[in-house]
Amino acid sequence: MHAQFVTVSFSFVFYLVTLLTEVRSIQNGKGFFGLPMCGTPRAEYTTEVGDSITSTAAIDEFPWTAALIYKFERCEIKEAILCTGALISSNCVLTAAQCIRSPKKTKLDRVRLGEYNITKRQECIVEEYGEECIDFIDREISETIVHENYNEDTKDNDIAILILSSKSGGLQFSDFIRPICLAATNMPENSPALRQQQTVFISGWGARSFNESQSEIKKKVVSELITNEECRRAFTSRSITKNHICTKDLRSNKAFTSFGDAGAPVMSKCNPRVWCLIGLFSWTANADSKPRVHTRISEYADWIRVNANLPKGI
Numbered sequence: 317m318h319a320q321f322v323t324v325s326f327s328f329v330f331y332l333v334t335l336l337t338e339v340r341s342i343q344n345g346k347g348f349f350g351l352p353m354c355g356t357p358r359a360e361y362t363t364e365v366g367d368s369i370t371s372t373a374a375i376d377e378f379p380w381t382a383a384l385i386y387k388f389e390r391c392e393i394k395e396a397i398l399c400t401g402a403l404i405s406s407n408c409v410l411t412a413a414q415c416i417r418s419p420k421k422t423k424l425d426r427v428r429l430g431e432y433n434i435t436k437r438q439e440c441i442v443e444e445y446g447e448e449c450i451d452f453i454d455r456e457i458s459e460t461i462v463h464e465n466y467n468e469d470t471k472d473n474d475i476a477i478l479i480l481s482s483k484s485g486g487l488q489f490s491d492f493i494r495p496i497c498l499a500a501t502n503m504p505e506n507s508p509a510l511r512q513q514q515t516v517f518i519s520g521w522g523a524r525s526f527n528e529s530q531s532e533i534k535k536k537v538v539s540e541l542i543t544n545e546e547c548r549r550a551f552t553s554r555s556i557t558k559n560h561i562c563t564k565d566l567r568s569n570k571a572f573t574s575f576g577d578a579g580a581p582v583m584s585k586c587n588p589r590v591w592c593l594i595g596l597f598s599w600t601a602n603a604d605s606k607p608r609v610h611t612r613i614s615e616y617a618d619w620i621r622v623n624a625n626l627p628k629g630i
Contacts, residue, residue, distance in 0.1 A: 347499065359377075382427050404620070405626065427478055429454075432534050433534075457478050458481040461476060497591065497593065498620060501614055511541070515539070517538060543562075561595045563608050594612070
């Protein structure tokens, strides 16, 4: 029994050393950056494409996905998730700038982390050692930082940072709440995370199509990267710039990302163990056949680092 324990412990230590070595590439300019242990969920789920392009995410999958809660004025519906974001540190969430410009009669009220099923206060799962229950955490927003060159008409520079309030104490990371790594300025176009036709994932609670209602459970959408040139051909009347990154459905070109998904994280594997944020969903056309257009994170790495007050060493 003792020998078996030593073997298991050594394997676990080897795993941690390997993981930390890979994550330290963040500090060595290998194309992505973030807090130590960023982009590493507690379990790995298949990234192969199944029968459905849109499916329910596992409860601990993409634990950096943040729900933006809005309050309604003089309406039967008191509050709802109207946008999504990505947790990048203990007090910073990235989202789309358009989400800060609240729709009429609504107000961005707070950020919710660890959310899964929006109809339940608590979600429980059965583990090998028993039942585990997860509560979401709400954080007030102490400051919003919208990119200074955001264009509300073209949606260029559609990025913002939400600084979370520390009134309720420091945020503790867990299996269900943790930050994601970010694509850096020096991430090359031919890197595994950004190459053309790379499979990427988008998570959030938005409607599956323009004709459906908002999802009650966190979903994931499988998509693939396309070139900006292909994206321009699809949107001849819109401007697609170097600040954008585009995706399309793997089979039928359907977008399946709409209401409630602005600011949703677009994620790709930086290496076999680490997820990177490469985009934030910005817009698409009112048709399921058009690509999605996202804010390209690598173009804003320095802006994020400065405004989110991330140390230069990460």
